[in-house]
Amino acid sequence: MSHPIMSRSKDEGFVFSIIILTLTELVGLVGLVGNGIILGLLSSRIHRNNFSIYFLDLASADFLFLCCHLVIVIPETLQQHFSFPHYVYDSLLALRFFFYTVGLSLLGAISMEQCAATLWPSCYHRHRPPHTSAIVCALLWALCLLLHFLSYGTCGELSGGNAGIVCSQIGLARVALLCFLLVMMCVSSLVLLLRVECGSQRRWPQQFYLITLFSVLTFLFCGLPFGIYRLSLNWMKIPPHYYCLSILMACVNSSAKPPIYLCVGKLRRLRFREPFKAVLLRALGDEEELGEGGEILDTGPVEV
Template identity: 40%
Template structure:
């Protein structure tokens, strides 16, 4: 638990006020990690903003680019909220809207995770059952799925915030831990889905009777999933396991929280870099093209020979 983390299982009649996060001092180590988090988040905001601008106004969207657009939106919201939360700790502003910001932070994190799982699953379906996917799939499936995922993530975030006393009332320790356990299972399941999907695609590409050529879009998805598993997932696991591992008197929990927060910002910042890097590589060398062209090429789901 870090100085920017709300109290999940606090019983107001038992716990002393000195344990509240707004009364916890930010040490030099916390300030350093929070400053680093702010710097990384500020660097990552323009990349996600560019992806949002290009996909929203300058490209014809398809099934997959719709997910990428929503993922960029979730990452942008997460980075903005994390900047505010980190500055709140560094400057010791003790914002009265802190818990609301934290609900938004959880909402953006869960939405980004859902988008990664959805895009990996749909890509796997398009390869495993191409005839069904191209002939039977409803036209606006991606937009509908994204809207449902945003709504579901919002409900989960509000459930945890309400149950743990972050919004209007405190329903008690057991309701709080139950809500956190539900979201923890949800995070783990959604983390397994893209891993299994990309593993299935890899097996299909390498060992299938009809080998599938590796496309730029497959590389883009694979790199996005790998980066999230190494940098983004630790934040979700640590965050929603807090009711069981939290110890207010253990300073190591503060260091771990700030570290996983910093890593999660790296994950959100890395996605635009992956898109433009994959789009810029051609025949093992980098090409200088417009950002729109590079993003279009990264979304390319046809073999390189066929795209000429």
């Protein structure tokens, strides 16, 4: 016969898991719709400015992360009440953290490049290679893919978790990559904010650094706990409540960027009924395509 206190504790934990699961699914579905809209709008304007490819890849990483997250969160949250094929479960775990790392890497690249564009605007526009954004995005995807193939395919979840010196080194490399990206992202965002606010000349569109600042803050408060949970999972015991909150916050992090674009694009605008496409173009710096009333002009392709 089970103790009534223990039984009540299990019931409360189950109810808490159901609440977190429901909120995660609802937020994730909204995020899928928002990132899907961003993908549809940016796919036809990928060469409008230097950052369009970054935002397109970032939306792709967030969209794919949410696709894996909304599926894997069900057996993760209801481990004692829901069975899932082991190989599918491990594959989704690997893919989810892969897209998470790609999103973090892209956000770090965006913040660092915007910092360089603000500190050295003349040198940046004069000496920047025309395909830097595409090359950087391709390298980041390839680097994250290589690191996760080594981690999950060689000594991680997909191989049964065989321990060894190589596996420890790969785990340390993942932690080092996360710490490096966090430091560079925070430093570049802080320098960007101080430069734009304290400088006498504001050469770079203000919407860009607002988007970067809000995206970085959202990741630090919402996305970082999930990364800490995943990287420390094999080294320490994680409290269940921290785990549940981390998966919900990770979903919020990947779903928050479209609302950020919308809010930034509407700053200092008195018109409330405006197409989302026009608001997005304004937020991403494509105001040359907008007429005085906010309508979208067909100006043709723009060379970067």
